[in-house]
Amino acid sequence: MFGLCVACVALAVVPLASILVEVVLNGAPALSPEFLTSGPGVIGEAGGGIGNAIQGTLILMGLSSLIGIPTGVMAGIYLAEFGDVVFVGHSFLTHVNSFLSSSLRFLNNVLTQFPSIVVGILAYTTIVVALGSFSTIAGAIALSIIMLPIVTRTAEESIKLVPGSIRDAAAALGIRKWRATLSVVLSTSRSGVVTGVLLAMARITGETAPLILTVLGSSVFFQCDSLSSCTYSLGHPVDALPLRIWRLALLPYDYARQQGWGAALVLIIIVLTLNITVRLATRGKFGMMRSRT
């Protein structure tokens, strides 16, 4: 029986090892400074690189974090601070609040592992069609929708871990609830919230499906000649690493395959660095939280 369980573990570890080995072995030869900084070359000929894809991924990560993190943290604060209210008076509002918070927590959990392509369809029909073109901002909003439930849940769980004595101490000093939550409770639960944020960012870096429908991918760099004239700005298509990997993998040329592996190596370095750093830094703590992301 023990042997069977060990065999199961081996069956899970072997693909992981194979993926890492293959990505490193096949992708390392493709890496070069030119590959990492230049835009794609002509289709069918070798040359060119994934520079604009890396830039696009970083821009999308930044933009969606800007939208998703404050929203998620505030939602987590609501669920943790105002959610499980042990009320003394049974007023109508407290009942409504309690029902609202438990149903929002439920919906949040439902949305966590939702098919990302459906989120992409949502972003397409609302933003791409409204703005008239595939754009960075549509991709950023789609990614922030994917990011939101993860950040909310981890923020809620880490704020709940803050002992009540700290809140009581803040109240004893005469600090208002809003101020106490933002300054005292949030900074106490800082490491847990940051964990959740980093894990969510690692997750959205690898998301492709919503990007197919929202940013389309492009072969030019995102650039601003001056502050007022941005060619290929937020309202235009942008490229992203996972998107580029997908398109390269489907091209029938050898050089494209090479570049695909190289891009995969860069992507997996980014994602695994984020993940391993987080997991090493919070070894042992937040076990339940991490495993359900």
Added chain:
Amino acid sequence: MQSLQAKEQQVRQGSNSLLDSLGGFLDAAFQVLSTYFATIVAGVLVLMTVVLVAGSSPVFRRFGFIGFITGVNWNPVIGKEAFGALPYILGTLVTSAIAITIGVPISLGIAIFLSEMSPWAVRGPVSQLIELLAAVPSVIYGLWGLFVFRFWVRDWIETPLSTYVGSLPVFSGSPFGLDVLTAGLILAIMIIPTVSSVSREVMLAVPNSQREAAYSLGATRWEAVRIGVLNYSRSGIFGATILGLGRAVGETMAVTMVIGNAIGPAAIPTSLLKASQTLASLIANEFNEADPTSLHPAALIGLGLILFIFALLINVLAQLLVWKVLKVKRGSVE
């Protein structure tokens, strides 16, 4: 003995009432603001429903809901349109079924190993390793599947299957590597971290008295696990399975790259070794090239609606099951 309200009144009159009321207003404003941010999640789900229904209504008006779901043909050419979702629904169901059949037992083995059987020192590293499986982006699973895994499956699984039991209709067809079997196996690998971590949590929530009772009846190690733990956590494990099913149904990129991308009646998965298509993979493949003036985008959004309904039902069911079990742990039974 003054009441609480009277004391509060006294304190309030003694302090700066303007600052106090400002603070009180900010308190209320903060609560309202955070409530608003929290309801965005609900708003997103509502918006999703509205957008999917509105976007797909042209194709439902043309073919009818039942007609769309049971149709088999797929022809986006204007003038000869035919849109039917049945092959892709079947493709989704078959790949998910393979993923669950293979992935869940392996995940249970891992969960049992990590919660019951392994030495303490090994638990941390092994569980980190399993969680790392979840960190790999799905497009890299697809890349690996397309260039490495499919050859493993083709050489070690499909060719023997085809030679020895190829006469059975479920194994008919030539072993090419890009088919539902490969897609199902990759999905199985992808759901292992989810199912095993939730199962492990559920197993850890089983009170020790159950295990002790089994041992006191003379059970062996495995029997204690089976009787004491697995029996008790049945509904939680079922919930974990449903969670894994939800993940498998919604997975797009890895499936797109290894499933062979067939269209129309050829996509009906009559055999494990046949190329097919899932709801998500067809949307990903065709959305960018769909002519906005035709019914094609609406048909793809219709597929998205079906996928949305599947995912919603599955995820809600999973949450209800897992929630119920883990709630028992927090308000401990003993």
